[in-house]
Amino acid sequence: MNLRFSQYDENFIFRTDDGGTSWRLTTLGGKPVTGGSYFGQIRVDPNDPDHVYVLSFGTIHSTDGGRTWSRGIEYGGDNHALWIDPDDSGHMLLGYDYGMAITYDRGENWYHPDALPLAQLYEIGVDMDYPYNVYGGMQDFGTWKGPSTKKGRFPIRMEDWTHVAGGDGY
DSSP states (O other): OEEEEOSSTTTOEEEESSTTSSOEEOOSTTTTOSSOOTTOEEEEOTTOTTOEEEEEEEEEEESSTTSSOEEEEEEEEEEEEEEEOTTOTTOEEEEETTEEEEESSTTSSOBOOTTSOOOOEEEEEEOSSSSOEEEEEETTTEEEEEESOOSTTOOOOGGGOEEEEOSSOO
């Protein structure tokens, strides 16, 4: 099964079971989308083609192939990515604005690995300094500048980055 997300006609979702030769509407009235966002993603459980997740400003899901929808994941926020373990659908990784979360029980409990140095950069740029600096725009956390390298044997650390502008960093 494949799904196609349409940002037109109130964000309908279409489904194909024949590799895209034919498509059918799975829901009416734009219901599954909690906000037409650029990061709206559809994920299908690799072990159950009728279990579908729609990521957006939250996550909703359908367990009947898109006929009905309900709140799917009570975690995250602006959810951008979801990986479902093909060997165990209870094991999922969720990526959102300020990090990631891991579950082993279909989202009943989530672990947020705060010790991992994670960031979501929308745009990357460099300048002409030598060594050059890297600039990255972060969702909700502004634009940041960091060195491409450091002298000596020490790694680039979080403290080497500086905040250069606020808001959504594009």
